Amino acid sequence: MQLHGWEAALFYVLAILTLFMAVFVVTARVAVHSALFLISTLVNVALLFILLRAEFVAGVQILVYVGGVMVLFLFVIMLVQTRAEEESRVRLYTGQTTPAVLIALFLAVSFYFALNPAQTAFRPPDSASTPQTVETGELAKAGAGYISKDTQEIGEQLYRQAALPFEVASLLLLVAMVGAVLLARGSKQEKYYD
Amino acid sequence: MPLIAGMLAPVAPFLMQAQSTPFLKRFEPTLVNFLMLSFLLFVVGVAGVLSRRNIIIIFMSIELILNAVNLNLIAFSRYLELNKDALAAKGLAVNPLAGPVFTIFIIVVAAAEAAVGLGIVIAMFRNRETVAIDEIDLLKW
Numbered sequence: 529m530q531l532h533g534w535e536a537a538l539f540y541v542l543a544i545l546t547l548f549m550a551v552f553v554v555t556a557r558v559a560v561h562s563a564l565f566l567i568s569t570l571v572n573v574a575l576l577f578i579l580l581r582a583e584f585v586a587g588v589q590i591l592v593y594v595g596g597v598m599v600l601f602l603f604v605i606m607l608v609q610t611r612a613e614e615e616s617r618v619r620l621y622t623g624q625t626t627p628a629v630l631i632a633l634f635l636a637v638s639f640y641f642a643l644n645p646a647q648t649a650f651r652p653p654d655s656a657s658t659p660q661t662v663e664t665g666e667l668a669k670a671g672a673g674y675i676s677k678d679t680q681e682i683g684e685q686l687y688r689q690a691a692l693p694f695e696v697a698s699l700l701l702l703v704a705m706v707g708a709v710l711l712a713r714g715s716k717q718e719k720y721y722d
Numbered sequence: 723m724p725l726i727a728g729m730l731a732p733v734a735p736f737l738m739q740a741q742s743t744p745f746l747k748r749f750e751p752t753l754v755n756f757l758m759l760s761f762l763l764f765v766v767g768v769a770g771v772l773s774r775r776n777i778i779i780i781f782m783s784i785e786l787i788l789n790a791v792n793l794n795l796i797a798f799s800r801y802l803e804l805n806k807d808a809l810a811a812k813g814l815a816v817n818p819l820a821g822p823v824f825t826i827f828i829i830v831v832a833a834a835e836a837a838v839g840l841g842i843v844i845a846m847f848r849n850r851e852t853v854a855i856d857e858i859d860l861l862k863w
Contacts (some may be wrong), residue, residue, distance in 0.1 A: 531751050539751045543759045550763055550786055554770035558728060561780055566782045572765075573789050580800040581754075585792070585822050592829050597785070597836045604840040605778055608847045621773045622856050627773040639761050643754065678822075683820045686826070697830045702832035711841030714848065 531579065539579060547573040557620060559605045567598050585677040725754035763790035777846075781839055788832045795821040795828075830854045 533537055549569040556562040570593045577586035686694055713721075763786060770783030800810070801823025810817055847853055 536750045539755070540749075543755075546759065547762055547766070550766040553782055553786060554766055554774065554779070559776055560780050562782055566785060569786065570789065572794055574857060575741075576756075576759075576793060577760060577796055580796050581803075582796045582799065582822055582825075585825050588826060588829055589792075592833055593785070597833055601778065601782065601837060602839055604843060607844060608778065608853055618775070618854070620775055621774050624772065632769060635761075635765055635768065643757070656763060681819055682822050682826070685823050690823050691861075693827060697827055700834050701830060704837045706835040708841035711838070712844040 539576070542572050542576050542579070545574070559609060560602065562599050563598060563605060566601075567594055568649060570594050570598070581676060582678060582688050583676060753797055753801045756793065757767055760790045760793040760797070763787075763793065775856060777843055777853050777858075778840075780855065781836065781843075785832060785836070788828055792825045795825050849854050 546569055549565045549572060552565040553562050553569060556565060570589060572588040574586040574594075577583075578588060767783045767786035767790060770786065771780050774780055774783065788848035799818045802816045802821075806816060806818060844854065846858060849859060852858065
């Protein structure tokens, strides 16, 4: 798991950028800014995926989230946006700060106690002797332009072990598509089709 | 006194490494660093869901939460992949590819959720002319 050299430095840069962008998503006044910061967060997380050698998931993240979902978000913001928020005439927050703080504290405490055993348990099993750091086999010899087997292996896994969930997911997407069209149609169209 | 010792326990391995390894080596990210990053991302998302008024930004915060989960899954998958042999020696058979597969399904469900949710937002905006969640209170008693 350990990253070395420039990869370690890159992890910290990406982590800090991700967190700052995530905070900006939550605190931005204009919803379009929020969406743009969310795009930045998603790209940063995709880069972290590449750092973790999950190239296929990183590609899917960029294509589906940044290319698809965020465009949808931007369209809806432009359809729905009222000028009131941008001109700072309305409140941004609901004002339920007490439950928010309580839940955040609960999460922090629970994570602290979860991390307690994790710190020792998630070291490499034989970390006393050799840290599991060196890439072995073909990856070590590979130079630039090396294509990892990640995509191929995930494809095999998806179509062999997870074939049924895969089909169910496609059905889910179909239902979501039809549902979205049905929900978002206007009253004029409703009259026309009824 | 035991309380303070307990609070220091998570950082104890970090402190004990101090003599043996060079200074910069101690900051190299391991699985736990990824878990921390994912946790912080999750908390930021939860804070957004609980505190914002604009329903579209609440949806975006949910995307943040889902991304934190994805990061967690991929980090664990990488950890299992690197330690597969050591775990097999202990008699634990692991499948590191389950992480990416679950991540892809999470992305699919997130896309479907965003499509349906935003459809509902548009329908609601057409009826009530608002996207503020505390003004949409017809079902509240």
